[in-house]
Amino acid sequence: MLSQYVFCKFPLLSTSSASFFLLSLPFALSINFRFHSYGSNPRNIEKSVTTFHALLHRHPRPSTIQISKILGSITRIKYFPTAISLFAQAESKGFMPCLVALNILINCFYHVGQMTLTFSALGKILKVGCQPDTITLNTLMKGLCINNDVVKALDFHDDLVAKGFQLDVNKIIDGFCKEMSPDIVTYNSLVHGFCSMDKWLKAIKLFNQMILEGINPNIHSFNILVGAFCKEGRVTKAKAIVGMMMKSGVKPDEVTYNSLMNWYCLINNVSELSELFNKMVKSGLAPNIICYSILINGFCKIKTVDDAFDLFKEMKRKNLFPDIVTYSSLVDVNGHPLDVQAYNEMIHGLCRKGLFDEAKALLYKMKENECPT
Template identity: 20%
Template sequence: MASLLRILTSEPLAHKVNQFRLISTASSLLTSNHHKKSRHVLSLLRTENNPDRILEICRSASLTPDHHHLHRVAFSVAVATLSSAKHLAAVSHLLDGVIKSQPHPKPESFAVRVIILYGRANMLERSLQTFHDLERYEIQRTVKSLNALLLACLAARDYEEARRVYFETRKEYGGIEPDLETYNRIIKALCESNSTGSSYSIVAEMERRRVKPRASTFGLMIEGFYKEEKYDEVRRVLRLMREFGVHVGIATYNVMVRCLCERKRTREAKALLCGVMSTRMRPNSVTYSLLIHGFCSEGDLDEAMSVFEVMVKSGCKPGCECYFDLIRCLCKGGDFETALVLCRESMESHWVPSFSVMRWLVHGLVGSNKVDEAREVIAQVKHKFSRNVHLWNQVEADLSR
């Protein structure tokens, strides 16, 4: 910044502008090259299965789990690949090495990522060990690492351990003061283990500690009670939200819509939506997408298309999954012409359904004597999306026979 100020105050304006442009361009190129390298590393990791090669790629690229977004994604992919193939020693080598290699003072954020990734690798004992060893690594333990440990328990689906962490472990270390995230994670653990009723005591504790619950807190409880089919408790939670001054907005109704759709009760979800609209609350893209997914899952194409039309007219933009659900359902129902229309719209946004669905569409068009349209679809997919080109070449060759 100082050098830029000297340039701007000591040289002719044209020269100043040119130098500033050169500096900006160089910075952009460095950032661009860095992102290209990270994307290349991510691509390598997604196709590599050899544990030694995965470790070498991470080492060569100097990957860390707490750098920019692409680094975090690449690191997560490496851990997921190693753990799914049961190369647990390699996972430990990779994650332990991350903390040990950091200079002092070591940031807690690195330990947080390691704790979470161990949980996702279903190596919860290593998450716990990392949490217990923070002093050895000279890392200050705060609520952030506690929350990471709870998230690791959730990832490993060890809800009993989550209870122990919340009720016992945090007290062992000087009674770490929980925050909203802590409470939400223990409530999620209770709800996922069919103990949603116990979450009322957590909300009471939040009130005592003057931590205000959010809509997300109550949303977890609503989801838990739907799972346990305790619908009176859902209504009780809605009343509790109002008592706490928490707005019952569309996000909360989306939770209820999703829960109903997951239980093949999409018509009830639609009725709930109609009730919401009568109060002048506007559904959003998520609401409509949930209903479309629900009706498609139940094979009710007419209702799915009806909701889609209302969605578009209301100004809500359909997402990729919305298109994919409808195209799949239309192909299943034999309406390949409408599927083609939606497929074209989807590809305009650079969204392409899975190869199996697209092949289904192509074969359906051929069977409907629309060979030219089928060839057009293949050409568009090959032009816009390089993946599976060899498979599309085979499909195209089959059309020529």
């Protein structure tokens, strides 16, 4: 059931909290006549609010269709806080919302950036015995995208599809892009989200769409694709992205080199790994701890431990303090006994970083190898 997904994946929701999905009434009233919009006739909204208040005091009570119709008209002219406030007032008067009204509320909440309340509204739909429709679910996904939580949106989509709901993620994202005119940050979030879900064609399509929209990719845009392709072992594609990056005047940074170096370390190609490291230094970039750790790990994997320790000492000279990854690479080299000085340096380094359990484990390892303490 969908309710299992909602209440498991979004722990802020529960059957007790779902009934409190509205803004508290005092806060709702405080935004009642704060007529925020993005361009419409103020007289229209004033007329809608007046009509709404008249309906609330009518006997017999107005139907849910009448209430929902006015809320929908207010939402269409983008007075989202006003619609939220009026909804709260209606419910305080005993209004029992239908699925249409709750879909309108979900739409309002995501437009004001209140995604927690958006999913609480979904909880309310389930609590009153309704099943969310395609409009509900598409609106929720669009809200997650607009609020820069693309990975969660795609995860939500995949779970819904697995439960039998028919959703077209491409149409949702395309509609979102047309509606919101996304900037470089939004496009980067979308591309990263699709890469995280292995939706490569969509990621590349969005990347190209960003360029067609006149938005130039920045270093982060390129690094998202380089990192994602390297993790998948598609290093040829990653190199092509680096080539595109340099042609567009964007220079690779430490993150770019780290992604490529990490791939060559995984396949034990230390020659290519060393070449990239040297190329990085020649370009004027200063290798960071991650770069050194990757190269040290590469040397240790092919048992060229002397080279690994030379790099370890070079790090020390440059006041770069090795991390647990660096130490683990050096300690796990089989068949190469470490001397007492090497052990002492690593133990002191771990202690300086507050990694006392790791330091203790290394001390035991030192004793096992019969190295004098």
